[in-house]
Amino acid sequence: MAGIPLPAELRIEQVPYTHPDARFLDEEVQAEYVVRYGTPDRTRMDPSEFETPDGAFYVGYRDDQPVIMGGWRFRPDVTRLDSQSAVEVKRMYVAPAARRGGLARLMLAHLEATARTAGADVIILETGTAQPEAMALYESAGYQRVDPFGYYRDHPSNRCYGRLLGASEV
Numbered sequence: 001m002a003g004i005p006l007p008a009e010l011r012i013e014q015v016p017y018t019h020p021d022a023r024f025l026d027e028e029v030q031a032e033y034v035v036r037y038g039t040p041d042r043t044r045m046d047p048s049e050f051e052t053p054d055g056a057f058y059v060g061y062r063d064d065q066p067v068i069m070g071g072w073r074f075r076p077d078v079t080r081l082d083s084q085s086a087v088e089v090k091r092m093y094v095a096p097a098a099r100r101g102g103l104a105r106l107m108l109a110h111l112e113a114t115a116r117t118a119g120a121d122v123i124i125l126e127t128g129t130a131q132p133e134a135m136a137l138y139e140s141a142g143y144q145r146v147d148p149f150g151y152y153r154d155h156p157s158n159r160c161y162g163r164l165l166g167a168s169e170v
Helices: 020-037 103-117 132-140
Strands: 010-014 055-062 065-074 086-094 122-128 158-164
Touching (some): 020 055, 020 065, 020 086, 065 103
Parallel strands (some): 086 122
Antiparallel strands (some): 010 055, 065 086, 122 158
């Protein structure tokens, strides 16, 4: 990951969305959604959307344990911020034991850099009001609110964000 220094103890690998470590972390985040929202995320997730050239999925490891994940997929059906080529961030999650160490910011920067390299000019995402720490991260990273999209676009807790991806910010 050129230009983004990683802590020595963190290793980020591109993996299929169906990889056992991605599935493990996805089960954790789904359990967290149940606690925060009362239900798992019902957004349709086709694993092929996270395969090159349509997208990418990553797992971060600390001491060979999966502690963070995130991916992006091209969304030609969603235009925000005058995008020509938007990608959507999905399933960004940090395991509870690894939180508060800056890993989410590192993964977000990694997703931005890899999406930019793949040709994206805008990155979009959706989160919800029951995740104030996620909203704070995105806002502090220069994301701005955009019109709702996605499965939960009409839900009152839905919050959608977007950011232009400059030519080379890393």
